Amino acid sequence: MSIESTIVEMAQAARAASVKLASCPSSIKNDVLSKLIDNIEKKSSYIQGENQKDLEHATTMGLSSAMIDRLTIKDETIESMAEGLRDVIQLDDPVGSIVKTWLRPNGLQVSRMRIPLGVIGIIYESRPNVTIDAAGLCLKAGNAVILRGGSEALYSNQALAAVISDSLDEKNLPAAAVQVVPFKDRSAVHALLNQEQFIDLIIPRGGEGLIRFVVENSKIPVLKHFKGVCHVYVDDGADLKMAEEICFNSKVQRPGVCNAMETLLVHQSIAQQFLPLMQRRLIKAGVEIRGCPETCRILPNVKKAEPEDWPAEYLDLILAVKVVEDMDQAILHISAYGSSHTEAIVTSDYNRSRRFVGEVDASVVLVNASTRFNDGGQLGLGAEIGISTSKLHAFGPMGVEELTTTKFVVFGEGQVRA
Amino acid sequence: MSIESTIVEMAQAARAASVKLASCPSSIKNDVLSKLIDNIEKKSSYIQGENQKDLEHATTMGLSSAMIDRLTIKDETIESMAEGLRDVIQLDDPVGSIVKTWLRPNGLQVSRMRIPLGVIGIIYESRPNVTIDAAGLCLKAGNAVILRGGSEALYSNQALAAVISDSLDEKNLPAAAVQVVPFKDRSAVHALLNQEQFIDLIIPRGGEGLIRFVVENSKIPVLKHFKGVCHVYVDDGADLKMAEEICFNSKVQRPGVCNAMETLLVHQSIAQQFLPLMQRRLIKAGVEIRGCPETCRILPNVKKAEPEDWPAEYLDLILAVKVVEDMDQAILHISAYGSSHTEAIVTSDYNRSRRFVGEVDASVVLVNASTRFNDGGQLGLGAEIGISTSKLHAFGPMGVEELTTTKFVVFGEGQVRA
Numbered sequence: 001m002s003i004e005s006t007i008v009e010m011a012q013a014a015r016a017a018s019v020k021l022a023s024c025p026s027s028i029k030n031d032v033l034s035k036l037i038d039n040i041e042k043k044s045s046y047i048q049g050e051n052q053k054d055l056e057h058a059t060t061m062g063l064s065s066a067m068i069d070r071l072t073i074k075d076e077t078i079e080s081m082a083e084g085l086r087d088v089i090q091l092d093d094p095v096g097s098i099v100k101t102w103l104r105p106n107g108l109q110v111s112r113m114r115i116p117l118g119v120i121g122i123i124y125e126s127r128p129n130v131t132i133d134a135a136g137l138c139l140k141a142g143n144a145v146i147l148r149g150g151s152e153a154l155y156s157n158q159a160l161a162a163v164i165s166d167s168l169d170e171k172n173l174p175a176a177a178v179q180v181v182p183f184k185d186r187s188a189v190h191a192l193l194n195q196e197q198f199i200d201l202i203i204p205r206g207g208e209g210l211i212r213f214v215v216e217n218s219k220i221p222v223l224k225h226f227k228g229v230c231h232v233y234v235d236d237g238a239d240l241k242m243a244e245e246i247c248f249n250s251k252v253q254r255p256g257v258c259n260a261m262e263t264l265l266v267h268q269s270i271a272q273q274f275l276p277l278m279q280r281r282l283i284k285a286g287v288e289i290r291g292c293p294e295t296c297r298i299l300p301n302v303k304k305a306e307p308e309d310w311p312a313e314y315l316d317l318i319l320a321v322k323v324v325e326d327m328d329q330a331i332l333h334i335s336a337y338g339s340s341h342t343e344a345i346v347t348s349d350y351n352r353s354r355r356f357v358g359e360v361d362a363s364v365v366l367v368n369a370s371t372r373f374n375d376g377g378q379l380g381l382g383a384e385i386g387i388s389t390s391k392l393h394a395f396g397p398m399g400v401e402e403l404t405t406t407k408f409v410v411f412g413e414g415q416v417r418a
Numbered sequence: 419m420s421i422e423s424t425i426v427e428m429a430q431a432a433r434a435a436s437v438k439l440a441s442c443p444s445s446i447k448n449d450v451l452s453k454l455i456d457n458i459e460k461k462s463s464y465i466q467g468e469n470q471k472d473l474e475h476a477t478t479m480g481l482s483s484a485m486i487d488r489l490t491i492k493d494e495t496i497e498s499m500a501e502g503l504r505d506v507i508q509l510d511d512p513v514g515s516i517v518k519t520w521l522r523p524n525g526l527q528v529s530r531m532r533i534p535l536g537v538i539g540i541i542y543e544s545r546p547n548v549t550i551d552a553a554g555l556c557l558k559a560g561n562a563v564i565l566r567g568g569s570e571a572l573y574s575n576q577a578l579a580a581v582i583s584d585s586l587d588e589k590n591l592p593a594a595a596v597q598v599v600p601f602k603d604r605s606a607v608h609a610l611l612n613q614e615q616f617i618d619l620i621i622p623r624g625g626e627g628l629i630r631f632v633v634e635n636s637k638i639p640v641l642k643h644f645k646g647v648c649h650v651y652v653d654d655g656a657d658l659k660m661a662e663e664i665c666f667n668s669k670v671q672r673p674g675v676c677n678a679m680e681t682l683l684v685h686q687s688i689a690q691q692f693l694p695l696m697q698r699r700l701i702k703a704g705v706e707i708r709g710c711p712e713t714c715r716i717l718p719n720v721k722k723a724e725p726e727d728w729p730a731e732y733l734d735l736i737l738a739v740k741v742v743e744d745m746d747q748a749i750l751h752i753s754a755y756g757s758s759h760t761e762a763i764v765t766s767d768y769n770r771s772r773r774f775v776g777e778v779d780a781s782v783v784l785v786n787a788s789t790r791f792n793d794g795g796q797l798g799l800g801a802e803i804g805i806s807t808s809k810l811h812a813f814g815p816m817g818v819e820e821l822t823t824t825k826f827v828v829f830g831e832g833q834v835r836a
Contacts, residue, residue: 019753023777096776102798108787110797115779117809196633200809215614221639221810242832249834335437357827358514359441361533369526369830378835379528379826380520391535391618391823392639393811405809408797409775412787414660416667417796 003183007191010146011198013176014119018144020174022116026093028171029139033089036167037082040132043163044078050159051128058152070127071153081132084383088136091382094401095142098409106415112406116142118200120403121192122385123148123214125206128156134203135164135178137385141403144177146199148192151184158182193218205386223388223398227313228258228341230371233330233356235347236267240274242368243346247278249370250344252285256315258387259342259364259374263310263320265330268294271323275299287317294323310337327352331359338362340389342374363389363396421601425609428564429616431594432537436562438592440534444511446589447557451507454585455500458550461581462496468577469546476570488545489571499550502801506554509800512819513560516827524833530824534560536618538821539610540803541566541632543624546574552621553582553596555803559821562595564617566610569602576600611636623804641806641816645731646676646759648789651748651774653765654685658692660786661764665696667788668762670703674733676805677760677782677792681728681738683748686712689741693717705735712741728755745770749777756780758807760792781807781814 001009021029040047051073058068094114101111120143122134131147138145149157161180169175181188193202196219203223204214211224232250234243250261266274275298279289289295290305302321309320310333324330327345334343344366345356353367364374374397376384381399388394394402419427439447458465469491476486512532519529538561540552549565556563567575579598587593599606611620614637621641622632629642650668652661668679684692693716697707707713708723720739727738728751742748745763752761762784763774771785782792792815794802799817806812812820 019779022779104796104798108791108797113775118779216637219634221808223810239832245832245834253835353829357531361437361440361536362825364826364828366828367830368832369828370834372835373526373828373830373833374826378522379526379828380522390639392641393823395823396826405811405813407780408782408792408814410782410784410787410791410797411771412785412791414657414663414786415791416663416788417671417790 003188004191010179011195014144014146015198017174017177018118021142021177030089032167032171033085035170037085039163039167040078047159048073050155053155054153081129084133085136087383088140091400094404099406108415109411111409113409114404115407117405119144121146121199121202123204125150128153131157131160137400141400143403146179148181196220225387225389227339229262229313229339230342231263231265231334232261232344233265236269237348238346244277246346246370248281251319253372255317259371261371262314265322265324268323268325272298287319290320292322295321342371344371421606422609428597429613432562432564433616435592435595436536439560439595448507450585450589451503453588455503457581457585458496465577466491468573471573472571499547502551503554505801506558509818512822517824526833527829529827531827532822533825535823537562539564539617539620541622543568546571549575549578555818559818561821564597566599614638643805643807645757647680647731647757648760649681649683649752650679650762651683654687655766656764662695664764664788666699669737671790673735677789679789680732683740683742686741686743690716705737708738710740713739760789762789
């Protein structure tokens with residue numbers, strides 16, 4: 001059978017499975033997740049054996065040690081998968097909950113009820129733990145899911161999918177509720193992105209290249225996350241000790257992730273006092289600063305920022321620094337170079353805090369807190385499936401609720417339209 | 419300048435205008451809408467003069483009288499546009515409202531705040547009143563909008579756009595907040611669908627051909643509405659008088675619209691009694707019935723339904739009728755042939771009402787009420803921009819709230835991530 005027709009069959013089977021899942025009570029979905037925890041622990045050596053095949057192939061292909069590290073399933077990886085599933089079990093089931101109810105003048109009672117989206121396609125790179133994390137969240141929200149991991153992790157992902165299917169089967173749910181695409185060929189991704197009749201949503205997770213490829217080729221709606229060029233603006237009159245802690249945490253606590261600060265904006269009135277303090281702290285952590293002319297004047301040893309520094313997502317221990325005249329200029333800079341991801345202000349001024357929150361266009365806007373809080377777990381959504389920087393459906397971290405939609409439910413006593 | 423580069427400039431200007439609109443207070447947005455009401459009334463003869471050019475061209479091109487009728491702007495059309503805008507002024511402004519607030523254990527206060535989507539593209543056919551209706555709703559929700567109406571209405575739409583721009587200008591808002599694409603050429607639509615950098619959402623309104631074209635060619639998310647194949651299921655033990663009224667209203671009150679009933683499903687135990695009553699009523703209204711074998715047995719003069727009748731959206735005085743064994747069979751039929759649009763049950767049974775509501779996959783599911791209530795106005799959303807049958811972002815009628823999204827707003831006192 002061709003790749004294309006296999007994908008069509010998988011999508012059809014997922015659609016059929018999604019109908020069963022949609023009306024499946026929480027208790028059974030949680031039973032499947034518990035069973036899955038047991039099974040990945042019980043079959044740990046089988047999973048690690050299949051993972052070994054991927055690792056041998058990766059070594060032959062000369063993959064970088066960082067990539068091989070992300071690909072490796074160790075005992076700790078299994079344990080962290082299980083831990084993630086335990087968190088998902090604890091989440092409230094959004095399906096069936098009534099978001100809002102109102103009464104119309106003619107007596108109709110109208111409600112919005114949460115329902116699963118249906119079938120979700122997830123296209124990701126490298127790390128096989130995504131297979132378990134994503135499957136767990138999609139199942140909890142009553143969705144069927146088709147997973148397409150990196151070709152270098154195919155054996156690992158198929159092993160994990162087999163364990164998931166067994167767990168579904170043991171609880172009498174259709175095994176097709178979670179499927180892994182069994183092809184390395186990229187045409188399988190094309191075929192998947194064409195199944196708009198059966199798949200409701202595509203979530204790509206990975207580098208910008210992967211995401212652009214998916215957006216350009218998908219006929220199915222895509223929830224995407226391009227990049228995070230996040231700013232902290234330190235305002236005139238800010239508590240400088242607080243500013244130092246927030247900026248340090250935003251830049252250094254985990255520099256390789258999308259919610260790390262990439263550019264620091266400092267009000268001119270405090271730059272002379274604040275920048276040397278901040279520099280001392282950052283230099284100790286190995287951060288390289290690239291500054292605007294005024295920054296370079298205040299900090300003489302600093303490298304001059306080039307035009308390409310302002311839109312840069314370094315994902316590294318590098319920080320662009322710009323002194324601004326006032327908050328208006330900070331907001332203009334963010335509007336020109338920001339990525340609608342995460343933006344923070346450190347301020348003691350009530351009016352400016354309100355204006356910043358109102359005017360800055362980002363999925364998470366923070367006052368006096370680190371940019372690193374843009375995260376489903378940190379904001380209280382529970383486990384997250386990703387962060388959306390597009391505005392439709394979800395903007396910001398996406399938890400289990402963002403994997404649902406609502407339908408209208410109307411109760412009457414014979415009303416007709418006049 | 420080429421079509422493509424004009425569209426890029428328009429999209430850029432819309433994006434810039436959207437930033438101004440996003441923080442524009444309700445009172446000013448309502449002032450613009452009031453001013454627009456004055457202006458379309460004052461410039462009624464200019465608008466009708468431009469409309470006349472479209473009508474002359476339409477006559478030359480030999481358009482059907484129905485199409486010419488939809489294209490014509492009369493005094494009443496102007497009055498109904500004004501009326502629509504008055505309704506939009508009355509709507510609550512969703513922008514800035516806090517959907518939900520919660521406190522994290524570390525003291526962070528997290529909220530979700532409604533914000534505009536940004537720039538919306540609307541691609542529609544024929545009726546120029548959509549230009550005013552859509553512009554009004556988009557503005558109310560703080561969005562900029564680019565409108566691409568039917569090529570046969572270009573003069574009319576440009577005249578309306580000029581009046582809108584004047585109204586924005588008089589209130590010091592950027593005229594580019596509402597723009598009409600000034601080209602008849604279809605390449606302008608292609609160019610528009612490529613502006614994913616500047617446009618956040620595309621809403622196509624029109625026939626299935628237009629919508630499929632948009633979905634297949636857009637790099638921007640699309641909220642779409644394919645068709646309405648709506649069912650009413652009359653259950654065992656239903657109040658037959660109520661069933662008769664609901665079915666009659668669902669089929670006959672306005673047969674040419676998407677929320678009209680296309681197929682009637684009747685429980686076998688009541689078919690013998692109910693179908694002759696229903697038939698008498700429908701025949702008087704000129705409805706042609708196409709029945710399953712059991713329906714044809716009970717109603718001997720009825721035409722036999724062919725396989726293509728079950729998925730048909732007649733939009734006409736035609737009704738497919740099927741006798742089912744039980745509700746399970748009704749739900750299976752709906753799942754096979756329904757379009758996720760509107761589905762209704764007439765029943766007196768508590769458990770079956772709950773099961774129908776829970777299991778049927780449609781944007782609006784009704785118990786003991788007419789399918790004709792799937793409408794933003796009827797359900798209490800106010801004016802609607804359309805009905806979505808895709809599940810992402812909005813499912814069902816879309817009012818002003820569905821033209822917004824939410825961002826997270828976080829207030830701290832110096833919290834950093836551990």
